[in-house]
Amino acid sequence: MATIVPIHGGNTRSDSLDRKSALQKAWVSWIAMLSTPFLFFLFVCWSLMADGGAPRDLHRGQTWFIMSMAYMAIAVPLAFFWRSHYFKAYWRGDVVPPRAYLVGMLTLWITMEIGGLLSLVGCLVSHSLLPNLLPALVAFVLFVPLWPSGRAMTNHGGNADDPERYEEPR
Secondary structure, eight states: OOOOOOOOOSOOOTTOOOHHHHHHHHHHHHHHHHHHHHHHHHHHHHHHHHTTTSOOOHHHHHHHHHHHHHHHHHHHHHHHHHHHHHTHHHHTTSOOOHHHHHHHHHHHHHHHHHHHHHHHHHHHHHTSSTTTHHHHHHHHHHHGGGOOOOHHHHSOOOOTTOTTTOOOOO
């Protein structure tokens, strides 16, 4: 009895990713994550203006504020640490593989996105913009400068001992 076994030559993994498509996916993700909190902020402002007579819940607002700030203080440094795990090749002076670049940057962006959205939900819960708007602003300020440049995928990090050649990844 004969069976037919397909023979695949080369790398046929469906999850292979090149630099260009990784950078395109990163830009699409970054722009979507940039616009989502902005649109949600507009919704929060609209909801609070429509709820003009609702009393502010200061206790609940302070609880959400502390929870949002604790999340930002703990999760964001952990996300940077997790990204450095994916950017291990860059610290050795090599380029970062496209999939590792995308996963590392998405980890950072999603962490900041959750922090910003969590604090905006706190604005809705407490019927007040402040103080819960502050963690959202912190998340936004941390998020915006981390646009996807892709330099870690194309430029070698250089020698970490030589400050003229070494470049920090963005």
